[in-house]
Amino acid sequence: MTAVNTAPATDEAGLARLRAEVRAFLRAELDAGSFTPAPDNWMSGFDPAFSARLGASGWLGMTLPRRYGGHERSLPERFVVTEELLAHGAPVAAHWIADRQMAPGILANGTEEQKRRYLPGIAAGELYFAIGMSEPDAGSDLAAVRTRAVERPDGSWTISGTKVWTTGAHVAHAMVLLARTDGTAADRQTGLSQFLVDLDNPAIEVRPLRSIDGAAHFNEVVFHDAQVGADALLGDRGAGWAQVMSELAFERSGPERYLSTMPLLRAWAAELRRTGATEQQRTTLGALTARAWGLRRMSLAVTIELAAGRKPDVLAAMVKDLGSTFEGDVVEAIRACADSTPYRAGGDPFARMLATGILHTPAFTLRGGTNEILRGIVARGMGLR
Incomplete structure (x- = not known):
């Protein structure tokens, strides 16, 4: 197991040392036969044990505060680690979405309770997220989502609708969901909110979708009037569009x-x-x-x-x-x-x-x-x- 180096690398020499550490780790993993390099393994290479080893090495939740299980390192340092994992075709799908965009999203918009509930597990490589954005009749047009979250008198929410092409939902513990809380689909970006939804809810149905290679990485996720608590709302009601756009900068770049x-x-x-x-x-x-x-x-x-x-x-x-x-x-x-x-x-x-x-x-x-x-x-x- 690689020892956790908590000293931030603030210069080119420090980043080069970090890169050498990651390469040595990956060489040892390859020599041990723990994985076979493959294209697109960040989406299809689901290996919980490998993710846990990365977490123990200090290479997940790198930019998070230590009080949430992170290591307070820089985004360039995280870039170095990410680059080496991808170039070597490592199986990082289990933790990928959680570490890439949910960690910064929850840190920026979550309550203290949400941060303490989710971030340590993400940093440890033991808590996996899916993204509930695309819908059958909306696709990449996120503003057209029709999944609805209705607030109940006690502050809890009832969620109904369908998400599709949801990577890893069949193995994820939780989902960040974009739903309409106010107005109608004609309102577009206005009236959308985000929720942190645990997927062990009996009213949430996950239907794997098989790809041309026979594997099931994508899913259709159906919310049958699923009940979630008031504490599931991520950020401010109606601020979902702005929050999603901030997260997409991490996802797309x-x-x-x-x-x-x-x-x-x-x-x-x-x-x-x-x-x-x-x-x-x-x-x-x-x-x-x-x-x-x-x-x-x-x-x-x-x-x-x-x-x-x-x-x-x-x-x-x-x-x-x-x-x-x-x-x-x-x-x-x-x-x-x-x-x-x-x-x-x-x-x-x-x-x-x-x-x-x-x-x-x-x-x-x-x-x-x-x-x-x-x-x-x-x-x-x-x-x-």
């Missing part, structure tokens, strides 16, 4: 928006070193690597903006749009010029990794907001529409 297929790119580079590369293959590898480096700089810029307390919504949308497009381009470029046939089962490890990347590609430009929605956000933010 992180390294996972361009590093989902980095394990495949690294594996292909290793194949080319082993077998030799044609001029076309070298050119393709170089072009993809240059694009990845440019996206890294953009994602790091968002991290710096967030660390300064600003709200880089437009830049985050750009990172997600360009990054998710890049992820698919990596798979297609490698499939086009690699000397390997993809196999889901059998074949060599690289062939299986390529097959996984191909099957996951359709989701890249959908999750976290479709690219069309994101381009609208960018256009409005730049005054183009």
